[in-house]
Amino acid sequence: MLRIYNIPVSLDEKKESLGKIVSKYLGLPKNKIKDAFLFKASIDARDKNNIHFVYCIDIITDNETKVLKKFNKSKKKIVLVKDNKSYINKYKTLKTRPLVIGFGPAGMFAGLTLAKAGQNPIIIERGNDVDKRKEQVYNFWNNRILNVDSNVQFGEGGAGTFSDGKLNTGINDERCRQVLKEFVEAGAPKEILYLAKPHIGTDNLHEVVKNIRKKLLH
Ligand SMILES: Cc1cc2nc3c(=O)[nH]c(=O)nc-3n(C[C@H](O)[C@H](O)[C@H](O)COP(=O)(O)OP(=O)(O)OC[C@H]3O[C@@H](n4cnc5c(N)ncnc54)[C@H](O)[C@@H]3O)c2cc1C
Numbered sequence: 001m002l003r004i005y006n007i008p009v010s011l012d013e014k015k016e017s018l019g020k021i022v023s024k025y026l027g028l029p030k031n032k033i034k035d036a037f038l039f040k041a042s043i044d045a046r047d048k049n050n051i052h053f054v055y056c057i058d059i060i061t062d063n064e065t066k067v068l069k070k071f072n073k074s075k076k077k078i079v080l081v082k083d084n085k086s087y088i089n090k091y092k093t094l095k096t097r098p099l100v101i102g103f104g105p106a107g108m109f110a111g112l113t114l115a116k117a118g119q120n121p122i123i124i125e126r127g128n129d130v131d132k133r134k135e136q137v138y139n140f141w142n143n144r145i146l147n148v149d150s151n152v153q154f155g156e157g158g159a160g161t162f163s164d165g166k167l168n169t170g171i172n173d174e175r176c177r178q179v180l181k182e183f184v185e186a187g188a189p190k191e192i193l194y195l196a197k198p199h200i201g202t203d204n205l206h207e208v209v210k211n212i213r214k215k216l217l218h
Helices: 018-026 064-070 105-116 130-143 176-185 202-217
Strands: 002-009 033-044 052-061 078-080 099-101 122-124
Touching: 002 018, 002 064, 018 033, 018 052, 064 078, 099 105, 105 176, 105 202, 130 202, 176 202
Parallel strands: 099 122
Antiparallel strands: 002 052, 002 078, 033 052
């Protein structure tokens, strides 16, 4: 798969198919592009007379090396990517079941990674499941009754469960995409895969947390 960066897309062009946008940008015949996926999208509004989108698009084409070579000396940024890489190492089953403390984002993804590696993690969470937790949070907000183990900070989903689910990270690691894909599989909007500022939304977030728990239990 080839990843093409920094494609300027005018507000009108946005309605066109991704294949057509890439074909126009690279000057490749459209029938050479077997498939195209949006990897990232952002808006460039620095010049108010030229507000446009900036896309990064992945394409599947017959002869990737030939296309890469063709653009080798151009200023266009195109790289070869392998998107089917597995980050999970298969180890022998551990003698004892691994223990994960807490079902916040770190615990969730530790649990998922361990389960995918064929281990059988035990996950312990101090607070309640997200539905019960919601009642307890509202009980605090409305009646000032605090449950010290299950509240805005503690409980299934972790500390950000009552935020609006903006996905912030300070790192630039290729595995971040696996995290986004896992969220989408659990019911998050597909746009989080390509929007520059991905956002799940509070109501979706609660369902996503529940679905990740269900996935781990099966
Ligand atoms: C109000 C708020 C809003 C936020 N909004 C955002 C946002 O919009 N976007 C963003 O990217 N980040 C946001 N964050 C930050 C984000 O929530 C954290 O970075 C993230 O939750 C850290 O994940 P974690 O798994 O390391 O820890 P936590 O989420 O804190 O998870 C730890 C888990 O362990 C459990 N636990 C604690 N002690 C024990 C124990 N002794 N036994 C068993 N379980 C235990 C807790 O109940 C909790 O579920 C927000 C945080 C807060 C507090």
